[in-house]
Amino acid sequence: MFLVKSVGLFLSLGIIFSAHSVTAAEAAPFPILHLKKIVGPFPAMGTTESDEDFKILMHYQETRTAEECAAAATEEKGTLKNLFGGPHGLLTDKEVRHFSIDMKRGMIAAGLDHSIAKLIYKRPRPFVSHAEIKPCIKMPNNYSYPSGHATISRVYARILGTLYPERAAAFLARADEIAMHRVLGGVHHPSDIEAGKRLGDAIAERILDRD
Numbered sequence: 001m002f003l004v005k006s007v008g009l010f011l012s013l014g015i016i017f018s019a020h021s022v023t024a025a026e027a028a029p030f031p032i033l034h035l036k037k038i039v040g041p042f043p044a045m046g047t048t049e050s051d052e053d054f055k056i057l058m059h060y061q062e063t064r065t066a067e068e069c070a071a072a073a074t075e076e077k078g079t080l081k082n083l084f085g086g087p088h089g090l091l092t093d094k095e096v097r098h099f100s101i102d103m104k105r106g107m108i109a110a111g112l113d114h115s116i117a118k119l120i121y122k123r124p125r126p127f128v129s130h131a132e133i134k135p136c137i138k139m140p141n142n143y144s145y146p147s148g149h150a151t152i153s154r155v156y157a158r159i160l161g162t163l164y165p166e167r168a169a170a171f172l173a174r175a176d177e178i179a180m181h182r183v184l185g186g187v188h189h190p191s192d193i194e195a196g197k198r199l200g201d202a203i204a205e206r207i208l209d210r211d
Contacts, residue, residue: 006169008210030110030202032067032120039195042123042145055190057133058125060184069136069145076138078107083178090167090174097162106155109203112194114151116127118143126189135186143156146166146195147188150179156199162208 030038043049075083075200080103085096125143127133157175161168182188 014046018153029109029116029183030206032116035113035117035199039117039121040145040198042121042189042195045129049131049191049198053165053191054130056190057130057183057186061134061186064136064184066156068181068184072185073137075149076179078111078149080107080156083153084156088174088182092156092169099163103156103159106203106207107152108181109207110148110152110155110200113203114146114177115142117146117195117199118148120198121145123189123192125187126185133186137181137185137187140187140205144188146199147179147192148196150175150193150196151200151203152177154197155204157200158201158204159207 029035043053044047044129077083080091080100085091085093090097122143125140125144127135127139157168157171162172164171175197179193183190183193
């Protein structure tokens with residue numbers, strides 16, 4: 001069943017490949033064994049690491065503001081424009097238009113790799129495994145590990161930082177903010193975020209090596 005879902009996911013994006021001049025080879029996911037090596041296992045319930053995840057989630061839930069939740073809610077779409085353009089001010093509208101097509105490679109690769117990883121690990125969302133967690137943003141209905149937002153924002157940040165070295169630190173800071181908002185919003189464990197960053201770095205390096 002896992003193989004069927006993974007192949008179906010990959011093939012369903014064929015129309016995107018052709019529409020944006022991205023070949024299947026350019027956006028192909030990592031081999032599963034390599035993907036698992038990059039992402040690694042998530043903390044098992046009852047371990048010190050899992051307990052720390054929960055403490056951080058509860059801290060954010062108890063201290064977050066309505067404004068922070070509203071900001072996190074605006075980041076649901078993982079497009080370049082939504083995450084790094086517009087009101088966030090890191091990219092101008094002209095830069096967003098210029099790079100959006102080229103960035104499709106990173107977006108598709110991140111989508112494939114993190115979606116396959118979610119099917120491998122099948123970690124429940126924090127609000128599923130802990131009734132105390134009350135999200136303040138839209139609740140996703142898929143698995144939690146690794147974070148897709150952490151993955152794609154890291155891919156964008158790493159590639160943009162190569163193109164604009166003088167803004168590299170700002171791009172990475174923005175990616176960290178996007179990832180943190182997923183924990184603040186109550187839809188990801190902190191360890192989901194760290195795994196997403198590892199995966200995003202690996203995808204970005206693969207793309208940059210090819211280019």
